[in-house]
Amino acid sequence: MAPEDFWAFSVKQVDTQYIQQVVKKSISNLPVGDILIQVQFSSLNYKDALSATGHYGVTKNYPHIPGIDAAGIVLEDTSGQFHPGDRVLVTGFDLGVNTWGGFAELIRVPAAWVLPLPAGLTPAESMILGTAGLTAALCVEALLQHAIQPASGAILVTGATGGVGSLAVALLAKLGFEVVAVTGKRDRHAYLTELGAARILSREQVNDTSDKPLLKGQWAGVVDTVGGNLLATAIRSTQYGGCVTACGLVGGVDLPLTVHPFILRGVRLIGIDSVNLPLAQRQQLWHRFATDWKLTNLEAIATTVTLTDLPVWIDRILKGQVVGRVLVHVAK
Known part of the structure; x- marks a missing residue:
């Protein structure tokens, strides 16, 4: 059963300022969608940092939850594509842009955005890639x-x-x-x-x-x-x-x-554009990452942070001070 509320890294606009804070949200606030996912991991991208600091070219409406990547477990699916308990991932499309994104314990998204997590990848590995x-x-x-x-x-x-x-x-x-x-x-x-x-x-x-x-x-x-x-x-x-x-x-x-x-x-x-890449082509590439393109040194590329750490890392990525990937451990 889905929880009634969840923790999220939310950005709200107060006059010309954008305030970042980890807050509790009601599940009723989630956007309309086919699939409810309990997010385990996300990642911090430059685009997320722009969204979190009020860049109008990325996100137009606040309060907002950034996070263009998410990996987790299906809780509900009205499309019939997945079953509760299935491991899935979402990257790109409108996630974290103008649709609430992966910096939250729950997301609700269209079925057309969701892929099964390949058997050869863990949720954390999939988000180091992202x-x-x-x-x-x-x-x-x-x-x-x-x-x-x-x-x-x-x-x-x-x-x-x-x-x-x-x-x-x-x-x-x-x-x-x-x-x-x-x-x-x-x-x-x-x-x-x-x-x-x-x-x-x-x-x-x-x-x-x-x-x-x-x-x-x-x-x-x-x-x-x-x-x-x-x-x-x-x-x-x-x-x-x-x-x-x-x-x-x-x-x-x-x-x-x-x-x-x-x-x-x-x-x-x-x-090269990965945001609107057709789902079939995404699935082929994710399969390769789980098989013949499997990278064994992903841990050397990643730094793991929590939702509460994000303000510091958002500032760092905007200043060009981040090396490799920032893995966001969302699940408490």
């Missing part, structure tokens, strides 16, 4: 689909100490690629080496500010989590027939380059 892992997997899948193999050459990963970057480094290394990781954190080289990076470069080394339309071709593929001029430099530095995946914009939304990399080197630029 949206970041799904995004990294889409990047790697795009490289493979465009005939980029370990023998093709080195793969550049920008923003390598972030959530998507860390998981991309680990996954690419597992698949046998030579990974060149980019970071501005000089004290995290050992961390990246442990994940499988063969070489580590500073941001300055891959941020060319000249107006050259092409640079020396160095990369068979790129996983870019930053955007802006770092992405433009990476594209201009990609070798003939290479593939660049783009999934971030913290470095800016402008892309200062010419068409030369595309028409003279045949470089492919692939945009």
